[in-house]
Amino acid sequence: MPKDTTNNIKLIFSDDFKQDAFKIIELTKELADELEENKENTKMVFRGLPDDEAVFCTNNKTYQIKHVQTTNMMLLLYPEQVKEQDDSMDINNSTSNKYFFYSIKDNISSYYELIKISPRIKKLHMILSDTKYHGPDEEDRFDRQKVHFYTLDDILNEIQASEEEILEGLKEYNAININGYWRILDSNYIQIFLETLLNNIVIYDLSSEHLPLRKITELSIEFDFPDFVTTHILEVFSEKVFNEEQDTYYTLSKEKITKFLGIQLLASHMPNPYEYNDFMAKWKEIIPEDYTADIELIKGFYIEEDVTFQNDKRLLKYFPMTELSHNIKQRLEELFYAKPKWKDSSLLPYLQDIESNKKIIDRALIKYARSSRVGKQTYYTSRF
């Protein structure tokens, strides 16, 4: 390390100086730390198909990119040294045969700002919908149709979200990896499995708190459910999985099963609405006696149609938030299109999956909706 003998350091445009050879991205402190501490495993990726607006992803976050032009000028310098400096220049004293200068690498007047956004995961469900798994008998169909199956790599190429968010999304859609391809299980297929399972529990007097995998697999095979389907669905619909005496046991989640069957029931009635009392009665019928059907469970999956002239009737219509946009503005547009006037208590569940920050939701509501009060009840109408 040479000593800092001079306070006169030259600034020289580098020999390969090229305006805009460098880009500046404004990071958060956390991301900067993560990169410096673990550069091998921290990813920085731009994602987007030609028609998309590109996003910036790290391992677990997605950002919108905003190009900011500044009136200031930024010079990027890098220290370099020249050996055996010509004596006549005499920059350092004669004993030193090295001298330092700063090479100007770039002259930059813009940078990129990152704005954290919710991942654009909705498309994930869409691209996987064509290859839904309907059971072993239906698999031949795909060979004939030449459908495109997706590996994780294919998904990363197409979905604008970070890897962790995509894996999270796959989990949310209960996707399963079959032979390297990510597949969503068809919901009717899941329903048949669950109905079979609940029947078997009754017939063989099994405990749904302590359900042995081996026994269930055995029983399921008789109904042509492959092992991987059994394991997957049990995992999805359990609240606890534990190993005991060389077998795996599951504690089924009453809530998850009740919710799923409720949504299925409502969806099966499409495009017609379900009368509230009829719906609740039917729902109770299809779940085990010790399960509780509660309309709260399927919040975000139904809207109530306003019936003006039939006083007592409440009509429920299947309206799943999972199929709505992940952009809060578009989401609100879709919601108000489906129903012009919303109670706050039924509107808010439709926004929770895209934004957990209450402040951002409030801000969006102020911007895109009009609120009104009748007594204690707050209503929202569209501002679009």
Added chain:
Amino acid sequence: MVQLVIKTEQLLPQHKPLSKFEDYILLEFQGSLQFNSELNIQGKELGNITEFNEKEMSIVIGNHKLYGTLVELEKPLAIIRKESTLNEEDMMDTDDNDKGKDYQLTTIIRRKILFNKRPDLITTGSYHNSMF
């Protein structure tokens, strides 16, 4: 473009305090440099750093002396180098501007040197003009 990965393996961490001889340094000036676009400035000298310590820096450019201070950044800046791996002709063949380009995270700047004070005008090069 579907995925464009910025390579991070060659990231050069910055020293704290800044190492004069090892770290990339970012200078920010209010206003901009005007230079003749036809002029090839590669290898040309812009000016001299006359003082540089942990808090401040002064630079002489032409007959102006500029004073800058080290500023801790609230949001660090990733400096990314864009390297074209294709020659110009190949580039013409593709609609996709980012194809064949390598992006490399060079360093992360956490402190910049901000020149936001009025520059002094040096009339003879030996003393500052207080009239400015």
